[in-house]
Amino acid sequence: MTEAIAALDEVTPRRIRTKRARTSVFWLSLPLLAIAATVVILPLTGLLPDPNAQDLDNTLAPPVWLAGGTWEHPLGTGKLGQDILSQMVAGGRLTLFIGVVGALVAIGPGTLIGVVAGYYRGWVDIVISRLIDAQLALPFILIALAIIANRGNSLPVLFLVLALTGWAPCARVTRSVAMEVRERQFVMGLRAAGASEPRIVFRHIIPNLIGTVVALGSLQVGTAILVESALSFLGMGVLPPDVSWGAMLSAGQDVLTNAWWVALFPGIAITSVVLLVNLLGDALLTHNDPRKRKR
Amino acid sequence: MNAGGTLLEVSDLTVTAAVMDRSLTLLHGVSLTVAPGEVVGLVGESGSGKTTLARSVLGLLESNITIAGGSISLRGEEIVSPAADRTVSIRGKHAGMVFQDASRSLNPLFTVRSQLAEVLRRHVPGIGKDQIAARSAQVLERMRIADTGRVLDSYPHQLSGGLRQRVAIGLAVVTEPALVVADECTTALDVTTQAEVVVLLRSLAADLGVGLLFVTHDLMLASDLCDRIAVMYQGEIVELGAVDTVLLHPEVDYTKRLLAAVPQWNGATSPHA
Numbered sequence: 001m002t003e004a005i006a007a008l009d010e011v012t013p014r015r016i017r018t019k020r021a022r023t024s025v026f027w028l029s030l031p032l033l034a035i036a037a038t039v040v041i042l043p044l045t046g047l048l049p050d051p052n053a054q055d056l057d058n059t060l061a062p063p064v065w066l067a068g069g070t071w072e073h074p075l076g077t078g079k080l081g082q083d084i085l086s087q088m089v090a091g092g093r094l095t096l097f098i099g100v101v102g103a104l105v106a107i108g109p110g111t112l113i114g115v116v117a118g119y120y121r122g123w124v125d126i127v128i129s130r131l132i133d134a135q136l137a138l139p140f141i142l143i144a145l146a147i148i149a150n151r152g153n154s155l156p157v158l159f160l161v162l163a164l165t166g167w168a169p170c171a172r173v174t175r176s177v178a179m180e181v182r183e184r185q186f187v188m189g190l191r192a193a194g195a196s197e198p199r200i201v202f203r204h205i206i207p208n209l210i211g212t213v214v215a216l217g218s219l220q221v222g223t224a225i226l227v228e229s230a231l232s233f234l235g236m237g238v239l240p241p242d243v244s245w246g247a248m249l250s251a252g253q254d255v256l257t258n259a260w261w262v263a264l265f266p267g268i269a270i271t272s273v274v275l276l277v278n279l280l281g282d283a284l285l286t287h288n289d290p291r292k293r294k295r
Numbered sequence: 296m297n298a299g300g301t302l303l304e305v306s307d308l309t310v311t312a313a314v315m316d317r318s319l320t321l322l323h324g325v326s327l328t329v330a331p332g333e334v335v336g337l338v339g340e341s342g343s344g345k346t347t348l349a350r351s352v353l354g355l356l357e358s359n360i361t362i363a364g365g366s367i368s369l370r371g372e373e374i375v376s377p378a379a380d381r382t383v384s385i386r387g388k389h390a391g392m393v394f395q396d397a398s399r400s401l402n403p404l405f406t407v408r409s410q411l412a413e414v415l416r417r418h419v420p421g422i423g424k425d426q427i428a429a430r431s432a433q434v435l436e437r438m439r440i441a442d443t444g445r446v447l448d449s450y451p452h453q454l455s456g457g458l459r460q461r462v463a464i465g466l467a468v469v470t471e472p473a474l475v476v477a478d479e480c481t482t483a484l485d486v487t488t489q490a491e492v493v494v495l496l497r498s499l500a501a502d503l504g505v506g507l508l509f510v511t512h513d514l515m516l517a518s519d520l521c522d523r524i525a526v527m528y529q530g531e532i533v534e535l536g537a538v539d540t541v542l543l544h545p546e547v548d549y550t551k552r553l554l555a556a557v558p559q560w561n562g563a564t565s566p567h568a
Binding site (some may be wrong): 097121122184185186189190191192193194195203204207208 | 353355358383386387388391392394395396399400401402404413414417464466467503516
């Protein structure tokens with residue numbers, strides 16, 4: 001009996017911790033993965049009409065559950081009779097792609113710059129920190145409009161905008177975490193063991209930042225999606241025949257009073273995906289908290 | 296024990312730190328030698344310059360600290376002087392360092408095996424996988440670790456404090472350096488584990504002829520372990536000599552005060568009773 005209780009004491013706390021840690025991260029990734037799978041797989045089945053196919057006899061048809069709706073267009077049609085469901089799926093694919101790639105182009109350089117500043121300190125840090133300040137002081141939408149006005153709108157330009165505006169917050173956070181990690185004793189231990197500086201940075205400092213970087217990355221996915229939506233809403237984002245949720249939102253704005261479904265579904269999709277991604281980012285940040293990890 | 300020759304020679308070392316536009320002298324012309332197989336204790340209160348001296352040997356000083364005068368030589372080769380810092384060439388290979396808190400001196404993300412392998416690969420050119428495994432196991436056995444297999448595959452947080460410190464010492468000596476600098480490496484351990492680590496360090500000096508510079512604030516521990524003791528006070532070595540001489544017949548006031556401050560247990564009148 002006593003042994004059984006002792007054994008329980010050994011096992012229980014550990015089990016609770018892993019379970020709790022998994023629940024939030026796991027349950028938040030699940031719907032996101034489901035959405036990603038849907039937008040990738042559904043078009044392959046051939047069940048959906050072309051998102052750009054026009055059905056001019058059937059413009060602004062309501063969703064199936066409203067009077068006049070048909071199963072032919074379950075979520076209704078747009079101004080030129082495009083199937084909203086097809087557009088949601090195609091737009092979701094592009095939006096998620098923009099979210100992920102847009103996060104990577106900001107997080108990659110941002111992390112590297114932040115780690116260099118935080119690890120090497122001195123004048124390198126001073127220069128980088130001033131650059132971060134300068135970047136953060138510039139209003140994002142101004143940079144975006146200036147670049148797009150100059151370069152035209154295309155995906156590469158959009159990623160350039162996302163990289164330029166996204167690296168600074170990421171660099172600032174990784175810089176401060178790198179400053180904390182470099183002061184840990186094992187870094188001096190590595191130096192005492194003769195490890196080279198690049199090796200310390202790439203093999204030892206950066207892996208210790210992974211938790212933070214993953215969390216930052218997930219937040220940046222949300223930002224990228226919102227940026228694309230905002231730009232598309234201003235007519236500076238994705239161009240037809242490509243379609244994104246932001247572009248759909250923009251297309252729906254002038255028919256909002258008589259055909260709300262054109263804008264509502266992409267709006268709900270953007271909100272829920274960004275919300276899920278942000279919650280996932282928060283969960284990952286807590287999950288990878290070094291104070292928790294050390295235990 | 297002293298096999299003639301000098302392994303480490305610190306001569307007239309002066310170290311300054313730039314703090315808020317002022318220059319602060321941390322070490323005032325410190326001289327010290329360590330022979331192969333000799334254990335030299337560096338004792339003194341916090342802020343006396345023990346750690347600064349220990350770190351200068353491996354060139355691990357903060358960037359605001361500079362060598363203002365004097366030199367440090369290892370086996371007759373000058374490695375530290377105001378003009379040059381050649382410590383990079385000896386770190387890990389000819390000199391190893393053990394730190395105060397082993398729970399923080401190992402990278403939490405890697406197993407003991409991969410951390411040992413990293414040091415070996417860096418310092419033993421062309422070493423093969425089998426040799427790495429053999430030498431890793433061998434060094435842990437020397438550290439009197441019984442189940443080397445389990446320890447090698449453990450992450451630092453899965454080991455007890457004493458084991459972790461022995462692993463940290465193992466990391467410092469796996470390349471068979473001539474000199475080991477131990478900076479308060481027993482402070483974070485309980486008394487029994489401390490004793491084990493002391494025995495271990497002693498055997499490194501006796502069996503392998505490693506010269507050991509042992510930094511501690513614990514006089515009694517130093518007396519157990521060391522051949523000679525250097526007492527530091529405000530950046531200077533105020534007394535240097537064989538353990539018995541320094542502890543039984545201290546010449547300097549400061550050493551006497553330090554000795555008087557050691558808690559004594561003499562039967563009934565324990566201060567903690």
